[in-house]
Amino acid sequence: MKAGNFPGKWAALAYAGLGITGLAFTAAPASALESRTYVMWWFAQAAYSQDGDCGPGGINPKMVDQFVPNLKRLGYTGQQIEEIMKSGGRGDDDDGGPGGWETQKLRQIMETRARVEGKPVNAFMHPAAVIDPMLKTVVGKYAYGFNLDGKGADDATAFEDPQTHEKGVDNQLFRALGCVEAYRGTLENDNTYWSFMWMSQKDVTPAWLITLEGEDLSKDGPVTISMTRALEPPRYNGGGDPRADMTFREDSDPRTRGNVFKGQIKNGVVTIAEDSAHLHLMQDQLTYPEFDLGKFHVRWTLNADGSLNGLIGGYQPIDQTYFAIGQSGQVREGTGLAPELPGIYHAMRRMADGEPDPKTGLRLSISATYHLKAVPAFMVPAKEMVEARARAVGGVTPTAGSR
Amino acid sequence: MSTKLDRRMVLRGTLAGGVVSVGLPMLECFLNSNGTALAATGAALPVRFGSWFQHLGLNPGMWVPDKIGAGYQHNTQLKVLDEFRDRTNLFSGLKFSLDGRPHETHTSSVQIATTGIYGGGGPSLDSSIADVIGQRNRFRSLEVSLYGSRRSLSRRSATSINPAEPSPVALYTRIFGQEFQDPNAADFKPDPMVMARQSVLSPIADRRQDLEKKVSASDKRLLDEYFTGLREMEQKLAQSLEKPAPMPSCSVPGQVKEAKPGTVIDDVETNTIVFGKLLAYAMACDQTRVFNAEVGSQGLRHAGSTFTWHTATHEEATDEKLGYQKEVYAFVTGANKIFAAFLRSLDSMKEGPGSVLDRTIVLWQTDHGDARNHSLENVPLLTVGSAGGRFKTGMHLSLPGDPYARVSLTVQQAMGVPISTWGDRSNQTSKTITEMLA
Structure with a gap:
């Protein structure tokens, strides 16, 4: 790590201070827990588009x-x-x-x-005030995701996961968008919308960091999952591949914090072991300025090469989901990135399945699944940076999370 | 008895009682033994630079050749350029860097490609080259628009754009109209109108310094730009009062038809051929040594369709079986075909042992590695022509992760621009690609 990574006049002293706690980035000796941090380098809606999954006549028109x-x-x-x-x-x-x-x-x-x-x-800011063009939605059997509502195979509107073959999978965002060409793809053949969105912002958006902590992460057992955001964007090699083992400073912004969940590892797959987990992270203006998933679920594979990839899912607020797409209005509709934006809004509304409004019964969120890939990284916790700065000036240590 | 042959020789005879004369084509005996200079004067034939910006990249996986180095074969998408392969250098793996700054799609990379600088702070590289090789010509550079817009990527500075000419008729008139001086004409008479204009400008020059002392720094910058333009005009007027050097291959083309402005791909190809020929004539007559053209902006489409290339890049899904976007592939291949047609126009103008194309280096640039996702890695780049032997050709150079600016730096240096580095931040390079220098 170079001192030049630290801002301002505290650089040298901060470097010295952090050097003492440097080992804590990867391991916490006091509790003898193993800790691994990953930086997310790819993020996209998880699609599983198959021939014929939009019924007779195929997908929606251009x-x-x-x-x-x-x-x-x-x-x-x-x-x-x-x-x-x-x-x-x-x-x-x-x-x-x-x-x-x-x-x-x-x-x-x-x-x-x-x-x-x-x-x-x-029309893009008031999509509900446009006549619903009744875009076609996915009628296929399969979609990636999680059984969020617990209904399982009895859920008539749910999918079967093509990986796990679990039935009762809730992914209504895929159903709503999956017959729009720019949203069609698979995990291997990423869809055009998300490929565009991620690649346009990957070099500048602050990275998401994932930390797993457990007794032995190579074995089955409980694990603590933390998700937070860095101050720096992900790093890529010259050819565009993710660069592993880079160091990131954790953002002390309170809006990015508090995402700590109980999970478990079984056969090298990480899952959430809580019923009411809620993920809240800041992301990027181009994708989701704020990103929420209620009933948060993960299914991540720990790969032999040290990387991590898999799915996250949950119920996402409709307005957050739509306006992330609709914010650029004509630019995205006109270029085909999000054709028939008001139609997309109506499709989301029709497919919404989460968070019923107690008064109106209107569903305020929609089940969604996203695909992410991550490589090993080092993280300087915000708390340690704050403390190091405080030591550098000989002052009181502020609480981590203050800015 | 021996007859001395030279470029001005004509064959004379009589027809119906009148004298007729027929000019000779460019014969090898008019040139030196290398075919690079006029035998009579020893003056080297000019070298030229052309910039061709083709937006929206190529299809990933469809253009990088299997083989690196000399003797490569074009991959599927560039096969349309096969006839020029021995005169082409193809570069793969190049990269634009943002250095943490926002990715303004289709803008940031264009700025970096043409000026070396994110934000586009300086002159475009064609302007820098024109300052070296184009100062003595009537037109320091010519910018043409293939689809009807006056948009141009050529600029003297961040705020001073060289607008493109969308009309072949207007371009014809500019080049071969009344002010055209045939460099091979036996007699030369300075245009009295030009002399008059020059005499008007001369006294103005004497007042510049006085004026500059009285204005603010920002106004002084504006005056500098203004006077630079004025000085260029003076130079051009002065040049037009001198007898131009003979250009053996120069001839005046017949009048051209007006372009059909628009973004229909077939029309653009037709326009390209017309503009290509006009530029070839202009260069053969040494009216300019630098040109710029741009293709593939956001409205390019097929006849009868409102579905544009740019829209296709963002709306079309990747075909899972083929591994690429089918409609985008068709657009890219169409644009490559247009480029081939342009090269053919330059190549059809013979000059010495080769052609106008052979004495030119055409720099083909683009803005993205994959327009579908606006990637800035593995961005393709081509050069065609050797600029009269200054460059080796026929190579595929793989430069993974290297700044895109390396090629631009090398081309500028070989064309005589006195620079040792080009670009800024991570886009800056001082590494000349020596493999391509002859």
Whole structure:
């Protein structure tokens, strides 16, 4: 570790202070527990798209083929639609030159196709005020995930996990999005939306860190799972592969803390052993500014090469899930990354299965599963950085978590 | 009796009582034994630089050759360039670095590729090269637009863009209109209008220093930019008052048809061939030695379809059996075909023992390794042509993780730009790719 990793004038002293506790990054001698930290280098919605899983007629149309139905729903006549679409063929591109479909007129109509009190408003910010185009949703049998509601095989709306073949798997986010082309893929063949999202932010978004702590992590037994966020982004080699064994400083932001769960290891697979775990982490503006999973579950494999990969799942708030996609509005809809955004919102609403509102019965969250991959890393706990700084100035040690 | 042959020789005869003359093509005897200079004057034939920016990358897995080094074979997606393979260098493994700064997709990497700097703070590399090899030409560089926009990636500075010309007719007029001086013409008469303009500008030069002393630093910078442009105009006027050096391959093309502006891929290919030929003529007549072209911006599409290349990269799923996005593959291959057509246009203009293309190095750049996810690793890059033998060609150079700027640095150095490093932060390099230097 280089002193240059530490900010400001405390660099040298902090380095000295942390050097004393350096071994604690990987092991905690006092309790003789084994501790391993991993840095997440890949994150995507877990999809399991298969031929025919959207029923007759296949997947939803591309965005360019949704304009006409949208215009019809808005009440435009056939002649008007023809005029609008004709101009759409020779419109202006983003640079002001002749371009593709993105004419100002068509763009404006699509952007404001929501109606509030009869007036056009932004469709991406008010998706509920757009007529539901009734996007097709997945009717296939399989999806990755967890039996969140405990109903098991009796749950008619649930999937079977293609890995474990557990029945009663709840992953309604996959059902809602899985017939939109950009969201189709598998764990091995990542879907286009998430490939775009992750690769666009991976070099700048603060990394998620996972720490496992137990008596012997090579054997079956209880384990403590901690998830937190680093100050630095994941590191990658020149060719884009993840760089293992790098050191990350834990973020002391309280919004990233408190994610400590009881779990267990069995046959090299880590799972959560709590019924009401809740994950809350900050992520990235491009993906999820804040990320929540109620009834948090994990299924991670500890690989022979030291890496960790697997699934996380739970109930995710609908608004959080939709607005993460819908925040960029026309940019994502127009480029096909999230075609028919209001339709996606309605599909999520129709498929929502978690957190019923006690008054209205409206489901406020949706079951979801994400796929992550991680490699070994070192972590400087926020507490130790705070203490090291305090020692450096000879002052009082602030509580870890203060900024 | 021996007859001295030179480039200006014409065959004369009589027809219907009148004298007719027919010019000769460029014969090898007009050149020195290497074919690199005019035998009569010893003046070297010019070297040239062209920049071709093709957005949205190539399909991963479809372009990296199996073999490294000389004698490589093109992978599937570049087979359309096979006829130029011996004159091509293909680079794989190159990388753009963000150094923790936000990834502004399709922007950050374009800035790094063209200026070496995230944020695009400096001149584009074509401008730096033009400052060395293009100062004595009528046009320091020519920027053409293949799809109707005036957008250009060529810039003198962060704020001073060299706009592209979308009209072949306008470009024709600029190059071969009234101000064109045939370098091979027997007689030369300075244009009195040019002399008049120069006389108008001369007194202005005397007032510059006075003015610069009276303004703020920021205004002084603006004046500097302004006066730089003015000085260039003066230089050009002065040049146009001198008899141009003869250019054996120079001829004036026939009038061209107007382009069909738009982003339909077939139209872009047609425009490309027209612009390619115009540029070839312009370079053969030494009107410019630097050009820029750009293709594959966000609206490129097939006729009758509103589904664009850029949209396809983000909407289309990867075909699980094929391992790539099918529609994107078709767009990329179409764009590569357009590039091949452009190269063919340059190559069809013969010059000495080779062609205009042979005395040029065309730098093919792109913004992403995989447009689907905007990756900045394993970004492809090509050079075509040897710039009159300054570069070795026919190689696949694998440079995994190296800054993209290495090629740009090497090309600039070989073209005479006096730099030892290029780029900033992790994109900076001082490592010349010596393997490609002749």
